[in-house]
Amino acid sequence: MLKVFTEKEQTIAVVSSYKSKGLSVGFVPTMGALHHGHLALVEKALDNNDKVVVSIFVNPTQFDNSEDLKKYPRTLGNDVKLLETLSKEKIIVYAPTVDDIYEGYAVSQSFDFDGLEFEMEGRFRQGHFDGVGTIVKRFLEIVKPHNAYFGEKDFQQLQIIKKLVEKYNMPLNIIGCKIYRETSGLAMSSRNTRLKPEYKNEAPFIYETLKAAKKRFDTNSANKVTKWVEKQFSNDNILELEYFIIADTDTLKTVKKRSNKKTYRAFIAVYADDVRLIDNIALN
Numbered sequence: 001m002l003k004v005f006t007e008k009e010q011t012i013a014v015v016s017s018y019k020s021k022g023l024s025v026g027f028v029p030t031m032g033a034l035h036h037g038h039l040a041l042v043e044k045a046l047d048n049n050d051k052v053v054v055s056i057f058v059n060p061t062q063f064d065n066s067e068d069l070k071k072y073p074r075t076l077g078n079d080v081k082l083l084e085t086l087s088k089e090k091i092i093v094y095a096p097t098v099d100d101i102y103e104g105y106a107v108s109q110s111f112d113f114d115g116l117e118f119e120m121e122g123r124f125r126q127g128h129f130d131g132v133g134t135i136v137k138r139f140l141e142i143v144k145p146h147n148a149y150f151g152e153k154d155f156q157q158l159q160i161i162k163k164l165v166e167k168y169n170m171p172l173n174i175i176g177c178k179i180y181r182e183t184s185g186l187a188m189s190s191r192n193t194r195l196k197p198e199y200k201n202e203a204p205f206i207y208e209t210l211k212a213a214k215k216r217f218d219t220n221s222a223n224k225v226t227k228w229v230e231k232q233f234s235n236d237n238i239l240e241l242e243y244f245i246i247a248d249t250d251t252l253k254t255v256k257k258r259s260n261k262k263t264y265r266a267f268i269a270v271y272a273d274d275v276r277l278i279d280n281i282a283l284n
């Protein structure tokens, strides 16, 4: 049986016993409702480390919308079964209660991520990255892994976690992993399980549009490509575009003047009914 801990003391004790034996520890933080994208992160962590801690915790402080928090899927039993298909010996799960991880006081710390926090998701989801920063810092302090794994679907989050680790001089590697997609092209997300059939059928349009935008970016300005994408979504009666932005990969600032020395990425957020979906693509 895979070990599932709900208390940080248990997790700290087991991880320090691993470390005292000279074993390497990988960490995959999740909010549960695991899908193949998460499992790929865990597989990568298993390849590179002797032991892997997977946290499962729906973090209340990173939700700006209480309905979204309430509806977020919670499937701990099934998540554990899925992880057991990968390894029963090498993985431990830390699934804390709010009280355990926040010590009874679930509020966010306020962070300065050198401006990364004000772009895109930070602009549309008030306080989101303070919540993410608070919980990830807390987990890293408890688990103290050698390596931690994050998906590129949340590319802005990945950049922010790298900044967090740099600012707090935390001794670990942050490893970004590529986006996993359903066969339709839709980026895998725990939220996909909430899509009604009509929206699920239409959602692959998001990645199709990103791919088309990438092609257009070869010969068109960022502004032109953005206008084109906005038009595609205004012609779509099912999906509602929240933002499409072409940004500098490092600063995440919207590109104004293009430079050959820089790399760019397109970022998108879309509502499919009440389900908010995000995705992104490297452009050059």
Ligand code: PAF
Pocket: 029, 030, 031, 057, 059, 062, 132, 135, 136, 154, 157
């Ligand atoms: O990406 C997520 O699932 C969450 O933002 C994370 C990193 C587990 C923090 O709650």
